[in-house]
Amino acid sequence: MLLFWVSLVMPMAGALEFQYHNTTQVEQYLQEINKNYPSITHLHSIGQSVEAVAVNVSGLPKDSCNPIFRTDPVVGRVLLLQLIDYMTRNYMSDPFITQLMKTTRIHIMPSMNPDGFESSGRDCMYSQGRFNKNGVDLNRNFPDVFVNNDVEVREIEVKAVMKWLETEPFVLSANLHGGALVASYAYDNSNGGSELQGGSSITPDDDVFVQLAKTYSFNHASMQHENKCSDSREFTDGIINGYGWYKLEGGMQDYNYVWAQCLEITLEVSCCKFPPESELPDLWDANKPALLAYMQQVHLGVKGQVFDLNGAPVQNALVEVEGRKNFCPFKTNSNGEYYRLLLPGTYTITVRHPEYEPLTETVSVPYGPDTFSALTHNFRFLNSASTTATNTTCLLPDVNYSDVLLPDTLTALSTFILYTLLL
Structure with missing residues (x-):
């Protein structure tokens, strides 16, 4: 059965086919890629979902910048699997890909919510896939610096990602969604403090966030042209401050920036949440240059x-x-x-x-x-402190990680990592 699947999805010397892969197929594909490219890929688990689906990631050398891509169902999963396929097949033949992989550790999580993917219907605009098995929207379940988080219940998938962020020095991140065509950046929330400016919630690194968002939108086939989906507004240059679009509490991009010192943007990459498979090649062609250009931005600063x-x-x-x-x-x-x-x-x-x-x-x-x-x-440092001082670091929210278990077998929500011997 595995051989049949590999021959169907990964023909000899060919690219990954454009189709929606279920969770088992994603695991099989990533294991096959890891087997075929063991020197530049790695795969392991960081936790599990409500239905005990593994969240996989890898460990790498500790001396390079670290971008990460994550996605929710459904269309982002297709793009990130295609990204893995494209980069592994073109390493050492494409100069840009080779240089990017030699200077950068790239973590790719094709799905943060495998349970949601399995339950999603193929409706263009309305899908069950954003919720996990407990009926929770994971992108509204992270701690939020603008609200009281003392009694918030964290889902197991969210805690797995939070624990992972504590162990890796991530620098740049993106999460992919469907339902609009825009690059959105922090903050997503506000409590009316000094960050609230002209209807937007502005971070101290707003200039960098705008640069990151425009890098994606201007390298995308159409995002920067202010094309709007039928039920969406127009976005100047194809970007928007998250709060300026709509207020979102408990979002992942704010959490990453505030507590994990990782600048993250949210990419809405398709008007349709579940586009027909016949449209997937065009979707990849539209986003491929933007994904690659965005990863290169990890070398800013x-x-x-x-x-x-x-x-x-x-x-x-x-x-x-x-x-x-x-x-x-x-x-x-x-x-x-x-x-x-x-x-x-x-x-x-x-x-x-x-x-x-x-x-x-x-x-x-x-x-x-x-x-x-x-x-x-x-x-x-040139001198020892003359008096004892307290380092005013910002503590992470107190979270019990005891239920973030590592399964004995990989049953695939998978985070995959591309890497090489670094220059």
């Missing part, structure tokens, strides 16, 4: 390490850019690494840690994506 007086990496050092006061300051990971997406320009950056005197330096940031490398700038 500046990256580096923070070291102590003896040259050892410092974990949890705050890295603050003057004029960009985030709810949760960006900080270094376990290897003392930091990543900060910034547009070209001159920036003053201060690093802080309770054991050392703050260190401030000014850097000139070039446009990194063209060379597939952000500016590398390391910091080394």
Whole structure:
């Protein structure tokens, strides 16, 4: 049966066919790709869904920028499977793909909600697929910095993603949906504070978010032309501030930005939530350049390490850019690494840690994506702190992860990772 499926979906030396693959087929496909390309792919589980479907991801070298794509049913699953297929088949033959994969760890989760996919109907606009088996919309179930989260019940799929985000230094992310044609960016919510400006909820990194959204829309076949779906508004340049479109509480892109220091946008890639399979090739052709260009944006800005007086990496050092006061300051990971997406320009950056005197330096940031490398700038503390201080980090919401179990077998909601030996 497996051999028949492989021959049907992955003909010899051919591309993945354009069709809707169920959860079992997705697992089989990813395992086959991992088997065929073991040196540049990896696959493992980060948790499970309500119906015990595995959420799979991989571990990679720890010294590169880390973009991630996630999707909800249905059309995003098709695009991300095609993306995996395209990149693995073109590695070492296409110069752009080769360079991107040699400089970037790319995590791809074809479906965050496999239970929803299995229950979805093939209706263009109204689908059950956005809800998991418990009837919860996962993209409204994340902690929200603008509301009280003390008694919120987190779904098991959401907790699996939250736990995963704590373990990987993700820099750039996107989640894919259907029902409109627009790139939407944070914030999705507001409590009427200073972030609320002219009907939009503006982040300290609004200029970067606009750049990211426009990168997608202007590399898409039609998104930037303000085409509107029959039941949707027009979007200037094919982008919109999330709150300026409609208020959304508990969204994943706000959570990623605030607590995981990962800039994420939401991509609405099709007016129809479940387009006919005959339209899938055109859908891929329209989105392929945009997906690739967006991933390349992970090389915006500046990256580096923070070291102590003896040259050892410092974990949890705050890295603050003057004029960009985030709810949760960006900080270094376990290897003392930091990543900060910034547009070209001159920036003053201060690093802080309770054991050392703050260190401030000014850097000139070039446009990194063209060379597939952000500016590398390391910091080394010069003096120990004269008094004991408290590091004002922003704590993640308290979540019990005990039910985020790893199944013994992969039964596929799968997060897949492409990688190579890094330059």
